[in-house]
Amino acid sequence: MKSGINNRIASLLLGAGLAFGVAAVAQAASGVSITEIQEPVVAVGMTQSQVEQALGRPADVINYPFAAGPTWSYNVEDATFGVTSFDVDFGGDGKVTNAAERVLGNS
Numbered sequence: 776m777k778s779g780i781n782n783r784i785a786s787l788l789l790g791a792g793l794a795f796g797v798a799a800v801a802q803a804a805s806g807v808s809i810t811e812i813q814e815p816v817v818a819v820g821m822t823q824s825q826v827e828q829a830l831g832r833p834a835d836v837i838n839y840p841f842a843a844g845p846t847w848s849y850n851v852e853d854a855t856f857g858v859t860s861f862d863v864d865f866g867g868d869g870k871v872t873n874a875a876e877r878v879l880g881n882s
Contacts, residue, residue: 806834808850814861817874823847826863826871833863843867848877857881 809830816829826847827833833847844865851859858879866872 806849807831808834808852809861810852811854811876814851814874814876817863817871819871819873821871823865823869830863834860843872844869851876854878 807830813830817826821829830849834850835848837846837848839846842864844867847863847865849861849863851861854876856878858881860877860879862873862875862877863871864873
């Protein structure tokens, strides 16, 4: 009887651990949200790895036609003007050329 209970508890713990692991991977894959307080950390000239170290993985990476490099887009939590994105533009050398908020609308 005791062995059956231990096996059931072990199964429940394993299931819970897998569920949390899947949630963590999904969050990492979709990028992280940032706050407006974090935005000033990004400065022109920073490398992609420096931005990722400071803010985490972007929610989206956009490659605009005719742009020298990609734009990383972060979701801004509790933004002052509603649904807001923080975009970081990179040049062909992989360094930040511009960073700014983009207001998408009301929540």
